[in-house]
Structure formats: C-alpha cells, structure tokens
Amino acid sequence: MKIAIITIGDEILIGQIENRNATWIAQQCTEIGASVVHQTVVGDDSESLKRELDVARSRAGVIITTGGLGPTHDDITKQTLVDYVGDELTLNQSWLDLLKQRSTQRGRELSARNAEQAMVPRTATVLPNPIGTALGLLFTFSAPGLPACKCYSLPGVPSEMKAIMERHVIPSLREQHMAEKAASKIYLTLHTTGIEESALADLIGDIPLTGATTLAYLPSYFGVRLRIGAVDDSATSRIKGTMNREINRIHHIILERAGRYVVGEGPSTLVEILADRLKENGETLSVAESCTGGLLGETLTEVQGSSEWFMGGIISYSNDAKMNLLGVEQSVLDAYGAVSQEVAIQMCTGVQRQFNTTWSIGITGVAGPAGGTEEKPVGTVWIGIAGKRGAFAKHFLFGTERRVNRERSVGAAVSMLLLELSRIPHTQQHNASNSLT
Amino acid sequence: MKIAIITIGDEILIGQIENRNATWIAQQCTEIGASVVHQTVVGDDSESLKRELDVARSRAGVIITTGGLGPTHDDITKQTLVDYVGDELTLNQSWLDLLKQRSTQRGRELSARNAEQAMVPRTATVLPNPIGTALGLLFTFSAPGLPACKCYSLPGVPSEMKAIMERHVIPSLREQHMAEKAASKIYLTLHTTGIEESALADLIGDIPLTGATTLAYLPSYFGVRLRIGAVDDSATSRIKGTMNREINRIHHIILERAGRYVVGEGPSTLVEILADRLKENGETLSVAESCTGGLLGETLTEVQGSSEWFMGGIISYSNDAKMNLLGVEQSVLDAYGAVSQEVAIQMCTGVQRQFNTTWSIGITGVAGPAGGTEEKPVGTVWIGIAGKRGAFAKHFLFGTERRVNRERSVGAAVSMLLLELSRIPHTQQHNASNSLT
Numbered sequence: 034m035k036i037a038i039i040t041i042g043d044e045i046l047i048g049q050i051e052n053r054n055a056t057w058i059a060q061q062c063t064e065i066g067a068s069v070v071h072q073t074v075v076g077d078d079s080e081s082l083k084r085e086l087d088v089a090r091s092r093a094g095v096i097i098t099t100g101g102l103g104p105t106h107d108d109i110t111k112q113t114l115v116d117y118v119g120d121e122l123t124l125n126q127s128w129l130d131l132l133k134q135r136s137t138q139r140g141r142e143l144s145a146r147n148a149e150q151a152m153v154p155r156t157a158t159v160l161p162n163p164i165g166t167a168l169g170l171l172f173t174f175s176a177p178g179l180p181a182c183k184c185y186s187l188p189g190v191p192s193e194m195k196a197i198m199e200r201h202v203i204p205s206l207r208e209q210h211m212a213e214k215a216a217s218k219i220y221l222t223l224h225t226t227g228i229e230e231s232a233l234a235d236l237i238g239d240i241p242l243t244g245a246t247t248l249a250y251l252p253s254y255f256g257v258r259l260r261i262g263a264v265d266d267s268a269t270s271r272i273k274g275t276m277n278r279e280i281n282r283i284h285h286i287i288l289e290r291a292g293r294y295v296v297g298e299g300p301s302t303l304v305e306i307l308a309d310r311l312k313e314n315g316e317t318l319s320v321a322e323s324c325t326g327g328l329l330g331e332t333l334t335e336v337q338g339s340s341e342w343f344m345g346g347i348i349s350y351s352n353d354a355k356m357n358l359l360g361v362e363q364s365v366l367d368a369y370g371a372v373s374q375e376v377a378i379q380m381c382t383g384v385q386r387q388f389n390t391t392w393s394i395g396i397t398g399v400a401g402p403a404g405g406t407e408e409k410p411v412g413t414v415w416i417g418i419a420g421k422r423g424a425f426a427k428h429f430l431f432g433t434e435r436r437v438n439r440e441r442s443v444g445a446a447v448s449m450l451l452l453e454l455s456r457i458p459h460t461q462q463h464n465a466s467n468s469l470t
Numbered sequence: 471m472k473i474a475i476i477t478i479g480d481e482i483l484i485g486q487i488e489n490r491n492a493t494w495i496a497q498q499c500t501e502i503g504a505s506v507v508h509q510t511v512v513g514d515d516s517e518s519l520k521r522e523l524d525v526a527r528s529r530a531g532v533i534i535t536t537g538g539l540g541p542t543h544d545d546i547t548k549q550t551l552v553d554y555v556g557d558e559l560t561l562n563q564s565w566l567d568l569l570k571q572r573s574t575q576r577g578r579e580l581s582a583r584n585a586e587q588a589m590v591p592r593t594a595t596v597l598p599n600p601i602g603t604a605l606g607l608l609f610t611f612s613a614p615g616l617p618a619c620k621c622y623s624l625p626g627v628p629s630e631m632k633a634i635m636e637r638h639v640i641p642s643l644r645e646q647h648m649a650e651k652a653a654s655k656i657y658l659t660l661h662t663t664g665i666e667e668s669a670l671a672d673l674i675g676d677i678p679l680t681g682a683t684t685l686a687y688l689p690s691y692f693g694v695r696l697r698i699g700a701v702d703d704s705a706t707s708r709i710k711g712t713m714n715r716e717i718n719r720i721h722h723i724i725l726e727r728a729g730r731y732v733v734g735e736g737p738s739t740l741v742e743i744l745a746d747r748l749k750e751n752g753e754t755l756s757v758a759e760s761c762t763g764g765l766l767g768e769t770l771t772e773v774q775g776s777s778e779w780f781m782g783g784i785i786s787y788s789n790d791a792k793m794n795l796l797g798v799e800q801s802v803l804d805a806y807g808a809v810s811q812e813v814a815i816q817m818c819t820g821v822q823r824q825f826n827t828t829w830s831i832g833i834t835g836v837a838g839p840a841g842g843t844e845e846k847p848v849g850t851v852w853i854g855i856a857g858k859r860g861a862f863a864k865h866f867l868f869g870t871e872r873r874v875n876r877e878r879s880v881g882a883a884v885s886m887l888l889l890e891l892s893r894i895p896h897t898q899q900h901n902a903s904n905s906l907t
Contacts (some may be wrong), residue, residue, distance in 0.1 A: 043697075046506050046509060047500040050693075051490060054492065055511075056482075057485065071512075072511035073511070074508075079813065104671065105667065107684070190689065192874045196869075206812075249480060250540070251486065251487075252627070261482075270832075322764070326776070328768045330767070330768075334764065335763075335873065337839060337872060345787035345788055347783075347795075349782050350771065350781055351825075358824065432633075437628060437632075439768075441528075442897045461704070
C-alpha cells in the first residue's frame with residue numbers, strides 16, 4: 034500500500050511552523066507496514082492543491098491531507114476537494130445537532146461560522162471529530178484508466194488530526210493493507226552511541242546486500258541509528274522468512290564488527306532505551322540544567338511513565354540558583370567560572386543529593402549566541418554524571434548555533450549516561466541477542 | 471523569485487525524524503522576500519529524486535535540496551545530480567587538502583570514505599562547508615524551452631546545512647532577488663491570546679480584501695496569530711506604498727474590533743514578546759514544573775539572552791520534590807492531591823520564594839496516558855501564577871495525548887502570564903501603535 038501525504042497551509046510552506054503532522058502521519062503509516070512514498074506541502078491555494086492531488090494520485094493509492102478544514106475563509110480544502118471530484122455540499126443534520134449540543138454544554142450558542150462545518154460533500158464518507166468542529170472526510174477518486182485512489186482529508190489541528198487518524202483512518206488502512214497482502218517493508222533499527230557516523234561506517238565496512246535489502250546510517254545528536262530494511266515484494270510467507278533471515282544476517286555482522294557501540298535495538302528511541310535500563314535496575318535519575326534550560330528534563334519526561342525513574346531537576350539558570358539550590362561553592366565559581374568541569378561535577382552531585390537519586394546529570398555551557406570568550410567560546414559545554422562510582426565530567430565543543438548546542442548537549446548527556454550504564458555486564462547480554470523486536 | 475525545497479532521506483519520508491530543515495530553509499527564504507512555492511520529501515532513491523527535480527523545476531526558478539550528501543552508501547544526492555545534469559566527478563584538490571589539514575589538527579588520518587567527499591561534479595560551483603566534510607553544490611539546470619533553474623544542494627546535518635545557507639546561499643539569493651526586482655510579499659503578523667480561532671473570527675467579522683491581500687488565522691497553543699499579507703507583483707515603490715497602506719487599513723480594523731486580545735505584533739513569537747515585556751519592566755521569572763517536565767523552562771530559554779529575566783526553575787516530578795524544594799505542604803497534598811488549585815498555587819509561590827523573582831509559574835497536571843481518574847481525567851491541568859498582586863490558578867481540561875497536553879500547558883501558561891502583564895497600562899499604548907514592524 035503506497036501512501037502520499039499532503040500538508041496544506043501557507044504557515045507550513047513559508048516556514049512559520051514545523052510540519053509535525055506529516056511526520057506523525059508518516060510514522061503511523063510506516064508502523065502498520067504501509068510505504069509512505071511521497072510527502073508534499075502546499076499553500077492555502079486551490080489550484081496548487083489540485084495540482085498536488087494529481088501528482089500524489091499518480092504515485093500512491095492512498096492520499097492523506099491535513100490542514101485547511103477550519104472555519105475561516107483561508108481554509109480551502111473542503112471546497113477544493115468538492116470541486117476536484119465534481120461534488121456538492123449538503124447539510125449533515127446529525128453533525129449539526131451534535132455541534133449544537135456541544136455548544137449548549139459549554140453554555141454558548143453555535144456560531145453561524147461553526148454551523149457551516151456541518152455542510153459536507155455529498156459523496157464523501159464523514160469521519161467524526163471527537164474534539165473539534167471539522168469533520169474528517171474520505172473521498173474516492175476514480176478516473177478512466179487510473180486505479181481508484183482513496184483520499185482522507187483531515188484537519189490541521191494536531192490533536193484533531195490525530196484523533197481522527199486513530200479512530201478512523203489507521204484501522205481502515207490496516208484492514209486494507211491486510212486484505213491486499215500488500216508488499217511490506219521490514220525494518221530493524223540498531224542504536225549506537227559514542228561513535229560518529231564515518232568512523233562507524235569504517236568499522237562496519239562493506240556488507241554485501243541483496244537486491245531488496247538496505248542499510249541506512251541515521252545520525253542524530255544521541256548517536257547513530259543503523260536501519261536495516263528489507264522489501265518484500267511478493268508478500269508470501271516464504272519470502273517473509275527469507276527477509277527475516279537476511280536482516281538477521283546483517284544484524285550479526287554489525288554486532289560482530291561494532292557491537293560495543295550498540296546500546297539497544299528496535300523502534301524505541303535512545304531515551305526509551307535509557308528508561309528501560311533504569312527501570313530494570315530499579316534506579317532513579319535527576320538533572321541539573323543550566324544552558325539547556327529544561328530541555329533535558331523535557332526530553333526525559335517525553336517518555337510515558339517517566340515518573341517511575343525520573344525524580345525531577347533544577348534549572349539553575351543563574352549563579353545564585355547554582356549556589357542556593359545545588360550547593361555549588363562561590364569559591365569554585367570564582368576560580369573556574371560557571372562553565373567548568375568543577376561546576377558540572379558540583380551541579381550533578383548537588384542535584385543527586387537534593388533528589389536522592391541513583392544517577393544524576395549536570396549540564397553547564399555557553400549556548401550562545403552571546404556569552405562566549407576566547408577561552409570558552411560559544412558551544413563550550415561541560416556535562417557531569419554522578420552515579421554509584423562517584424562523579425566525572427566531560428568537555429564538549431559544539432557549534433555556534435544556540436538551538437543546536439542545546440540539543441547536542443542533551444544528546445551527549447543521554448549518550449554518556451547510557452555508556453556508563455552499559456558498563457554493567459547485563460548490557461553485553463542484551464547486545465548479544467538477535468531477536469527481531 | 472520562486473523557491474522549491476526538496477528534503478532527501480528515508481528517515482524523513484517514513485516519519486522517523488521531523489523535517490525541521492525544510493521549515494528553517496523556508497523561513498530564511500521568506501525573510502528575504504522570496505516565495506516558497508513547493509516543498510517535498512523524497513526517500514534515498516535516485517529515480518524518485520530525479521522525478522521530484524523535474525516537478526520542482528516546473529514550479530520554481532530556484533531549488534534547494536537538503537540531505538543525502540554524507541559519506542555512506544545511502545547518500546545518493548551527489549551522484550544523482552551528476553547523472554541528472556550529465557556531469558562527472560572530479561577531484562577538488564584544495565578541498566582534499568583542507569580535509570586532510572582538519573584531520574591532522576584532530577590528530578587523525580583522513581579516512582578514504584571522507585576523502586571521497588573531495589570528489590565534486592565538474593560543472594557545479596562548490597560551497598565550502600565550515601563544519602563538516604560534505605561540500606554544498608550549486609548546479610544550473612538548463613534545457614531547451616525552459617528557463618534556467620539554479621539548484622543548491624546542501625547536507626542534511628542541520629548545523630552544516632545552516633552554515634552553508636548563511637554563508638553562501640542566502641547572500642546570493644538576496645542579491646538575485648534584488649537584481650530581479652522580483653515580486654515581493656509583505657506580511658504583518660498580529661499576536662492574539664486568550665481567545666479561540668472561531669470566536670476571534672466572529673469578533674473580527676468580514677474585512678473587504680483587495681485582490682492581492684490575504685488575512686490568515688494561525689492558531690497555536692499560545693494563541694491565534696493573524697497574518698496580513700500583500701503581494702506586490704509589479705515591485706515598483708509606488709505599489710509598495712499601496713501595499714503598506716492596505717496592510718495598515720486591515721491592521722486598524724482588527725485593532726478596533728479585537729484589540730483587547732492583541733498582545734504584540736511582528737515576526738516575534740509570543741515568548742519573545744513576553745521576554746521583551748519582562749525586560750522593559752526590569753522583571754524576572756521562575757517556574758515550577760510537574761507534568762511539563764522542563765518544557766516550559768526550555769521554551770522560555772529558547773529566546774536568546776533569556777538569562778536577563780529567567781532565573782531558573784524546579785522540575786518537581788515527585789511529591790517529595792514538591793515538598794522539599796517548593797514547600798508544598800503534606801497536608802495540602804493529602805487533602806487536594808498533587809493536581810489541584812492549592813498545589814499549583816503553593817508551587818508557584820514556592821518557586822517565586824526560592825528564586826526571588828517578580829513573577830513565577832507553577833504547572834501541575836495529568837499529562838497521560840496513565841494517571842487519570844474519574845475526578846481528574848487525563849488532560850486535567852492546574853496552572854498557577856504568582857506576581858505582584860499575589861497568586862491565582864486556573865483549571866484546564868485538555869485532551870488525551872501526552873505530548874499535546876504538555877504543549878498546551880506551556881502555551882496556556884505563557885498566555886496567562888502575558889494577559890496578566892497586559893493589565894499594566896503600558897500595554898494599551900503598545901497595542902495602539904500601528905507601525906509595520
């Protein structure tokens with residue numbers, strides 16, 4: 034099953050906001066085994082949208098659009114689709130009744146603008162929206178000489194788009210995918226950390242790949258993921274077995290050559306792998322953040338159930354906070370400066386004491402763009418780890434861009450802790466496993 | 471000047487990582503007055519890339535690609551472009567020398583893999599990379615009957631892509647744009663907060679727009695931005711003046727009808743507006759975060775120079791932390807629970823005391839997916855604000871999704887503080903201004 038995603042909105046096209054919807058939709062489709070073959074962004078403009086629908090239709094059997102279904106005049110998706118398929122709008126009385134009822138519950142009258150959301154294309158299937166006023170819509174495009182194409186049109190508000198995807202679109206796509214016994218892609222991801230992309234590629238060297246197999250290097254600030262992929266074009270179980278064996282073969286070679294950098298496998302993120310490791314060991318973590326301002330805590334608590342092992346942290350953005358809340362000594366600040374090995378170590382041991390945790394991380398650095406000196410230029414970061422065997426800190430020199438420096442600091446901190454945890458024999462066993470997870 | 475952006479990489483196409491590069495490139499191009507007309511994502515596949523180059527070329531005079539220039543075998547961009555224009559690779563000795571020199575400085579030998587990065591297409595202009603090994607490349611596509619098209623090919627590593635954009639691509643595009651006296655778009659953004667999209671649209675009602683003028687509603691968790699846009703097709707200064715007058719006319723109507731919700735204007739974010747307001751008043755802020763886990767601190771410290779007004783925070787992810795570090799009382803936790811008005815208020819007053827700040831924010835809630843009860847379902851959040859006039863807290867009921875609940879909490883907190891700050895007469899004056907910023 035091939036899927037194309039069209040994101041609609043000037044604000045995405047001109048870069049005012051991130052296109053997170055497309056990423057999320059692509060993730061969900063990949064998870065059920067479908068192939069996302071095309072992603073595009075169009076502005077709030079009917080002609081562009083029609084043109085992109087033509088392109089998407091030539092590449093995929095399923096199109097998912099997000100955006101442009103709201104109640105204001107710049108929302109052009111519904112009318113454009115109606116024109117595109119030669120349909121017309123008609124009142125959906127039950128949706129109107131539900132919208133009125135929701136308004137009444139909130140002690141308001143339904144505005145004319147929101148009431149218009151109950152006008153729906155006659156030939157489209159409506160996909161109720163449990164949160165907002167815009168209905169999701171399912172069209173079927175058909176034309177002589179072309180295979181039929183399903184087009185799901187969803188709102189752009191992330192929570193509404195996700196709710197309709199989860200309730201209506203994904204179940205239906207999953208069913209279609211199973212029914213078609215469609216070509217599947219199988220992936221296995223190995224997570225490495227503590228080694229950079231080109232060094233890792235040299236270590237692994239050439240691996241003979243058969244036609245349908247791929248090996249991708251995916252660097253991030255946390256480490257390099259290795260994604261082994263196999264396409265199964267005929268979808269018989271015999272071939273599926275072959276594909277699994279092929280993935281296992283490559284997996285083995287990588288573990289032999291670079292196993293010491295592999296800290297986990299599967300679709301999890303490195304933070305989730307860290308979370309699992311801490312939970313397995315019954316250990317806890319706290320953080321002291323200066324230049325990252327909360328980004329490390331935020332990254333750790335993105336994981337569901339993080340309160341089991343993450344106790345909290347202190348954002349010590351000022352020297353006063355470092356002294357009063359973390360016990361960093363004035364004399365140490367004076368002698369070495371706030372961005373120093375000594376302060377990083379006092380920050381992590383201080384927060385470990387305050388929160389009484391097994392492990393702790395302290396980050397202090399110059400994120401930029403201001404605040405750099407010749408001795409400590411922008412991008413200088415010290416990261417301390419306190420644990421069972423005492424505390425240590427490492428020096429990093431990242432780049433000149435604030436956001437990147439903050440993200441790389443968080444990536445390096447998680448990497449350091451994972452490598453530290455990996456010294457425990459348990460990890461070696463974990464690495465030696467080769468099950469497809 | 472019309473620009474198309476192509477992002478290359480399976481990891482983006484299948485949703486493993488966010489496509490932040492395209493957003494950033496689009497922002498930069500929009501800022502110099504160019505029109506981004508097309509954005510697309512392709513996998514690590516030569517045929518798809520060639521097909522998308524054809525499409526992009528039919529829509530724009532400038533193409534910017536990002537990704538696929540790395541040193542590993544799944545990086546296919548350079549070879550694909552060489553094939554696409556019928557070029558060949560040749561050694562760039564000065565780049566090879568520089569790569570060797572950089573390696574030596576780092577005490578390593580240049581690997582064969584990285585040395586290959588010095589092989590460049592004969593007809594392309596090279597755009598040196600100050601950070602990494604991959605050169606940026608500039609091709610000129612020409613074909614009978616088609617206008618010439620420039621294609622900038624940049625690495626996918628964000629810091630490298632940005633460095634090459636800033637040093638080479640943007641200056642050259644800006645120059646070309648000026649030379650062409652190309653059609654410009656002018657935008658003015660007004661920031662509202664504390665009112666939802668459809669209510670705001672009702673309040674503003676219909677505004678007669680002339681042909682080239684647009685008004686877009688851009689909702690986010692922080693508020694609704696109103697973006698007034700005018701396209702200047704002839705680019706003479708006489709018309710530019712007309713466009714400015716047209717934007718001013720719409721601006722005035724909006725301020726008359728919905729001015730009390732407008733907290734700022736211009737390209738800044740609401741957090742930057744908050745930062746400016748605090749700095750102007752010489753005031754400071756601290757935060758106490760539970761369910762947001764650091765996201766509020768992170769959002770506030772994204773702003774450059776935030777250490778001037780942001781003193782820090784406490785991530786009190788456990789009840790112990792709430793009591794020990796914020797002075798929340800055991801009896802209050804027992805009587806009302808951690809997610810309650812009383813605890814939100816004790817959190818913000820506690821952190822205000824600890825950091826000795828003018829203002830403080832406390833957030834406590836059930837982010838989900840677990841932890842909800844009938845009385846306090848997932849999505850329940852209390853946000854407290856402590857300031858000059860004491861403390862208060864507001865109740866919110868967001869949705870079921872963890873990430874969204876955390877983001878909406880941060881948006882609501884910033885909105886509450888901005889509205890609270892806007893009670894100061896100063897703000898009214900600010901709103902009444904109508905300069906194009």
